[in-house]
Amino acid sequence: MKQYGKLAFMVMAAWACAGAPAQAQDNAAPASVWAGKKSSWLALQGGQRDEVFRFAEQYKEYLAVARSPYTATAEAIRLAKAAGFTELTRPEQVKPGARLFLPARDRAVILAVIGQQPLVAGSHVVGTHHDSPHIALKARPVNGAARDGLALFNTVYYGGIKKYQWANVPLALTGRIDTTDGRTIPVSIGFNPADPVFVIGDAAPHADKDLRNRSYTEVFKGEELDPVAGSIPGEKSSVVAEVLRALKDKYRITEEDFVSADLHLVPATQPRDVGLDRGLVGSHGQDDRLSTYCALRALMDLEGTPAQTAIAYLSNFEEVGSVNNTGASSQLLNTAYARLVGGQKGAQYSELDLRTALRHAQVVSADTNDGISPLFPEATEATNAAKIGFGVTIKRYGGGFDANSEYTARIRAILDQASIPWQTHTPKVDVGTGGTIGRFMSQQEMEVIDMGVPLISMHSTFEMSSKVDVWNFYRFMKAFYAAR
Template sequence: MISYSTIICSSISALCVLSTFCMQAQSVWSSKKSSWIGISSADKTAIEDFSKKYTNYLYNARTELSSTKELIEESKKNGFTIYSKLSDIKPGAKLLFINRDRALIACIIGAQPFIKGSRLIAAHHDSPRIDIKARPLYETEGFAMFQTIYYGGIKKYQWANLPLMISGRIDTKDGKTTWIDIGKNPEDPVFVIPDAAPHVDSPLRNRTYTSVLEGEELDPVIGSIPDDKNSVFNGVMSLLHQQFGFQEEDFVSAELHITPASPPREIGFDRGLIGSYGQDDRSCSFAAMHSLLSLNDIPEFTSLAYIVDNEETGNVNNTGAASIFLNSVYSIISEATTKQQFNTNITNQALHNALVISADANDGISPLFPGLSEKSNAAKLGYGICIKRYGRSFDANSEFTAKIRNLLDINVIPWQTVTYKVETGGGGTIGGQMSKDDMNVIDIGIPLLSMHSPFEISSKIDLWNLNKFFTVFYSSK
């Protein structure tokens, strides 16, 4: 007969076993800690140094046009030259392929034959913004204004009452290009989209969240002083002609972009975050280029940074990821390294054997709106780079994902995953375009707060770890 005390002891033992099992069964994800924990003083210094280079780039690179200029200039400082002929291509060569001043490929030719494999990191450097229309200038209520059209997915109300700058290029019939950059420097004038005062805005208060400002209401004030005929229109046009030498019709062949004028800033008492316009996706563009430029040895496989335009509008046009620019560069390198004339089969083999990171920022879980994310699959700022898992056949295959996981773990680089909430979130990258060319592609990024806003937020340590990972990826076997 079993005694009462025996039953009690057995029950306690079972509870202990169950408790131990529950402790052991705790999810590995819930035990992950902030990447800041355990960081050495030397690493903190390295993080600050990297952050300063990054924010300097963000300050100067407000659009894909200025970003291309910055990246070319920095590449040349690090020994890269613009490709001109097949004989340029040899192991160790540092080359630039430039696509119409709006996209580029920087590469270091590796020791192995190109068709046996390559390491490519692709990112876009365009960001949501406001563009100027072909017939932009008009006068109303004593102000000169610009007609605009927004580019990419913006929340229109966020662009009111901000100091704005105008940059870009104007190409005239005589073949001349005039570069415009007004509002970035502290002594420059700025432009602003004026909102309605709360004293008089009652007719507007029933507008919905996304329609606080309509698309046709995103027109900035650009002048207010009339000429001697009381025309502000003529006054502004006269100034533009004096300063830049162009006529009103020259706006038709202009690419002028309106972006926030404010510089990047550190956020928080501890300065652990960076706030700036354009971090989607110049965060990944900068890291892709900076890590490539930092390689000291000839990589085993040819390493390429592919920086494209027009992602925010669907990868369109001849400088977007849907163009044949990447295929053309792969064809050139394949021809040069195999010593054979152009051959589609050889190019296809090089594309098939390429390992590709499609690098793009993703949404981080918000401290104010955590319910918009599915918490168990959300990304947190400061907790590492993100392997993106979209589902619905948009993911990398499992074997390539495992290879990336191994590369991260053996190099002790913190990482996490991100999957958007089902049926409520989403986003796209340039990865699908390269997958169509039979390349092996995985989506990697870092989390941001306030994505697509005029002031996005990133974590310094995530940026630093992203750069570390890109460096080891380029050098991977």
């Protein structure tokens, strides 16, 4: 009996010793600070959760209206005017505390709250873009040859898309038509529940055997992204003629007016909450109208007169290289700075003043980034990828696209002082790429850092963002604008 008791004691002691390291490991601190990061939802205090959801509702209202650069610019200006901003038309308007906007051909806009210090001493800029991947109509937009009784829209896709994602999705037509008699005609068909929609039809699984060997990126080809525009012929006219007649009658245009039209097909779906907990916003166009809305709201909500001028730069055409005269590669931002600095300097203004103001500007190039996919995590390198709901993203691309270390430290300090959760993102080597409009501002010697928040299903017809990330990005921009 004594022998059995001694043996049992030894076994129990050995078991305890064997279990001790495991228990110690369970209680040990994470191996890395990044491993210890928690969801930003868990950092909310007091009534902040309610603030997050209120902000998300306002964001969804914006997304429901801002469907293209044209409508996004109009909505930004409408909101800005309601917040006390006026269009810059005279140099004497540029004085401390003034809230100004500078429109750019109805497709981009720059807004500013003039600071206490002159612009040559510095400014704080958030640069975004509010174009998104979509499908555009060609100049001769309707065809029906050999289409067995259907008329289709002729299209060309815009931006980086997975073409198959646009099939079988209700699409709306939005944009404008400009005529030779000076009219600008807004177009919007498909967003109202009573409107018709347009759909790119797929082949049935009963009949697609010859298509099944197409590659992942060629399930649909570019010339196959043509949605149904109509199906009823006239007694003496084709379906194509009837579709053209309907458009011409509705908008009082000629067929040649489509040459001077800017028409986009975008998902007709409305912004929605995703998940039983309603923690995500789902919508087309969050890349990058998410950043645009945060920049706009942060500027509108800025209290008092900042030490340095705060600027929101809402640009166009980023998804195709920031081209054209409303894209970030143009002189649009430089011209805006020249007007603002000229308003402050008067007759003594010089080119050197403009160069000095640009060199002393601090910029956040804001653009969403892809988050870790719950279904395809192998697409990212997990230890350096951003996670949905874990905060604002500092982007580190490598290859000369990163902000310098001292400016990055300054941004980190703003985030930490405002208690804003943040993380980093680096694309997988030899797989992902990076860089947005920041490179064009860097070329002007402006101090630039790329930041964003992660999305799931980026560039798809229905992207998803975390409401808490969107709210924290807005909070960061507001703190950045107010920084000294």
